[in-house]
Amino acid sequence: MSLPHALLTALAERPCSGSELAARFDRSLGYFWQATHQQIYRELARLEEAGLIKGTRVERARGRKREYRILPAGTAELARWVAEPQQPDAIRDELMVRLRAAAITDVDTLRANLQNLLDHHRAKLELYVGIATRDFTKETMSRAARLRALVLQAGIDFEQQRINICQDAIAILTED
Amino acid sequence: MSLPHALLTALAERPCSGSELAARFDRSLGYFWQATHQQIYRELARLEEAGLIKGTRVERARGRKREYRILPAGTAELARWVAEPQQPDAIRDELMVRLRAAAITDVDTLRANLQNLLDHHRAKLELYVGIATRDFTKETMSRAARLRALVLQAGIDFEQQRINICQDAIAILTED
């Protein structure tokens, strides 16, 4: 369960409101942790209740906008959590289930679905590569910058791998 | 939500009992879908209730062992599901959250954790490569066999990628 810590990290990088966090989760944060705005608001309320973050009303803004910032207790909790043993993530890969099932049922519609998925991953790859070449090409980077670049590179590698899987699966379904 | 379809696929490949399914989910099925025995038993009960599988009492076995097999309705449901549009899987990668948080908090304990994780993924990789060289090295393979080989290869690539991430992260945390 790392949504609260993903939020703490995001707020430590830059304070912002719930809706802005939701937007950030659709962008840079989104390729390694997805969350809906409902999850975010619920978790922000809990984090504030726990005294890890503090939200203040933003004047002359639409709606009841509140900007959250991380408190010292939040930074401490984040450091504590980072030091926790990292368990291997549970894998739930629906595409693999579907491909293995296709080995039994053999359905033609699957080909078109795989093509759609392929397009999706190609678009994501292009997006990430753009971010990487724009933001992470300096010769010398701080440790923090190198870690963020590593995370982005992992996203790039992931998308490339999904592309390979889709292409191979399409080839297998086509070749006979 | 593909646990029921993972179970249907497993039972289509080979009928077996709940506890044996749990064991298979710790092995070959486990690298793309994880499930606890409680999830499995509950889902088996639902699938039987829905008339997709049928369980029969196994005599002279420990406990109240029941062996399940897939019914025609189950095979039909599997085929229907395979043809469903494949949505990109939601990504929730705790390691990436932790690495990005480490860019802020900088904790030494993380290094040891990464080493543990590295060992885990190396062991998995070795296991999968062993399966691949033992079961999928024939010159000519049926379409079904090629699909299963593709799924296994995806598992191998995944573990290799996690190994690379761990190594890179350790290098970054070590280099200064």
Place this chain on the structure above:
DNA sequence: TGGCGCATGTAAAGCGTTACATGATTGT
């Protein structure tokens, strides 16, 4: 025959998803 361990099951709490609802400002 009585513990040991395997096979199955029950219960509770938390996270994730979806649909829907309310507050408050902008622009016409």
Place this chain on the structure above:
DNA sequence: ACAATCATGTAACGCTTTACATGCGCCA
């Protein structure tokens, strides 16, 4: 003023996880 829209919140349901409980053969 008032519709549109942004920002936040509520509610219900299903899946996942964890701890605990029961049924039943095996074997000392």
